[in-house]
Amino acid sequence: MKLKLTSVYVDNQEKALRVYTEVLGLAKKADFSNGPYRWLTVASPDEPDGTELQLALNDNPAAKAYQQAIFQQGQPAVMFFTDDVKGDYERIKARGAEFTMPPTEVTGSTIAQLNDTCGNLVQITQLARW
Template sequence: MKIKLTSVFVDDQDKALKFYTEVLGFVKKHEVPMGEVKWLTVVSPEAPDEVELVLEPNSNPVAKTYQQGLVEQGIPATAFMVDDIQQEFERMKGLGVQFRTEPTAAGPTMIAIFDDTCGNLIQLFQVNRDGENS
C-alpha cells in the first residue's frame, strides 16, 4: 500500500492551479472537466510519477467549515518539504506570498507557515542535517 493521492480543499480551482504551479512550482498532472468543477492534480517536478495533490473544490459545506476551522486555529492543511527553507521563504516572499510564520526551529526541523490564497494555511518544512536545530 502507498499514498498516491492527497487533497487540499480550494475555494477556486483556477486560482489554485495558478498559485500551485506559478508560485510553488508544481506541475499540472491532470485536468479533467466534471461539470462545474474538474479533477485537477499537480505534482512535484522532482517526482512527477509519485504523489499527486488534488486541488479539491470546497463546494461541500462540510469541507468549507473544516477548511475555515483549520485556518481559524492556525493549523496547516498539509506540509511540503524543501531542502533550504530560508531560500524558499525568501523566494516566495519575493513573489508576494503572505507568511504567518517565518522559518522557525521545531525540534529536528525548521518550519514556516504561509497562506495559499485559496483558503488554506500550508506548512513548509526542512529536516535539519543530523537532526540538529539551525
C-alpha cells in the first residue's frame, strides 16, 4: 500500500490555495469542480507524484468542529518535514506567514509552527541528526 492523499480542512479554498502555494511553496496538483463541490490538492514540487494534500472545504459541521477544536488546542493539522527548518522559516516568514512558534528545539527535532489563516496550524519539522 502507498499513502497518496491526505486532507486538511480549510475555511476558504481559494485563500488556502494561495497560502499553500505562494507562501509555503507547494504546487497545485488538481483543481476541478462539480457543481458546488471543488476538489483541490497540492503536492511538494520536489515530489510532484508523491502524496497530495487535499484542501477540503470545512462546510461539514463535524469537520468545522474538529478543525476548530484542534486549532484551539494548539495542535497542528498538518506537518511538513524539511532538512533546513531555520532556512524554511526565514523564507516562509518573508512571504508573509504568521508564525506562532519560531524554530524551537524539542526532543528529537526542531519545529516551527504557523497559522495558515484558513483555520489551521501548520508545523514544519527538522528531525535531529543522531
